[in-house]
Amino acid sequence: MQTVKAAVCREFGAPLTIEEIQLDAPGIGQVEVTLDAVAICHSDISFAEGAWGGHLPAVYGHEAAGVITATGTAAGGFQIGDTVVVTLIRACGSCPNCAGGKPTICESPADNVQGPIRTKDGTPLMQAMACGAFAEKVVVHHSQIVRIPDTLSREVACLLSCGVITGVGAAINAAGLRPGQDAVVIGAGGVGLNAIQGARIAGARRIVAVDMTQEKLDIAKSFGATHGVLASAPKPWRAAQKALGGRGADAVLVTVGAIPAYDDAPKYLGWGGKVVMIGMPHAEGMATYNPMGMSYQGQGLIGSKMGDTVIQRDIPWMVDLYEQGRLKLDELISGRWRFDQINEAIADTKTGSAKRNVIVF
Ligand SMILES: [Zn+2]
Ligand SMILES: [Zn+2]
DSSP: OEEEEEEEBOSTTSOOEEEEEEEOOOOTTEEEEEEEEEEEOHHHHHHHTTTTOOOSSEEOOOEEEEEEEEEOSSOTTOOTTOEEEEOSOOOOSOSHHHHTTOGGGOSSOOOSSSSSEEETTSOBOEEGGGTOOSBSEEEEEGGGEEEOOTTSOHHHHGGGGTHHHHHHHIIIIISOOOTTOEEEEEOOSHHHHHHHHHHHHHTOSEEEEEESOHHHHHHHHHTTOSEEEETTSSSHHHHHHHHTTSSOEEEEEEOOOOHHHHHHGGGGEEEEEEEEEOSOOOTTOOOOOOHHHHHHTTOEEEEOSGGGOOHHHHHHHHHHHHHTTOSOOGGGEEEEEOGGGHHHHHHHHHTTOSSEEEEEO
């Protein structure tokens, strides 16, 4: 057991407090990672605001990169000194979904309350999303980490652990886009820009970005969108259909949490197309759609968690594409902050910026 600094949430909606917390040594299958960078995700903010409930006190943060500084037994071949990305995708490896190649929907969830962290007086702390990475160090299961080149900037690498794999993976793994197909991406925020570059990497013919502001549509084009449609336009799916040469999309990727986007998403579809739901609305959100049109036109509606990513398979090729200049990562960072500025960084993220704020330790 050791003491490390962490940003603790003691009350939903209140600022995080930087405290000394107790961190267990890594146990069976676990590693300790000393973090160099952690990005702030909208999921961290939703949790900290109480949108999804959960135990308090808690430590959020789940998009991290750093270096392994201790290992438990059976740590998956990882060694002290390895540079790694830390993700929230903890997989048992043996449930039907893990065994079937879908570790993002592992059926054996971690117990995040009886995890490796406690407050200084010994009260259980929730290690949110099996990471608790708003901290100097984390102890996580080896299934959650991927080795990366130690020459790769950690500020860039941490982005790979959530927003990038979710967006790129949704286009490639979940939507299964093939060269020549058409995509609509609703929302050009952090995940949306990655869904756009995923569609580009997949070889999509046309990629229509839909967002509320022209500024975001312009950024979307720099990530590979061929067309932009303002969501505020009346019946924006008509403008999207026009951009696609008069047909509906093969895939509509919904990357936002706003319910109207879910209500409207099937309207952008062409025959045989599918909606991929990626965003995380608040827990009570409800959407409606017309099932008759979907069965008649052979359409589908699926959810995708974390881009259906298999981290050991997908993160290494994304690193390679980044190093070749074919995957944009630097452009996703809007600001760098010190750990003691975390509440300011969170406040800045809440202003709706499309990109990521990164805490650098
Ligand atoms: Zn995230
Ligand atoms: Zn599993």
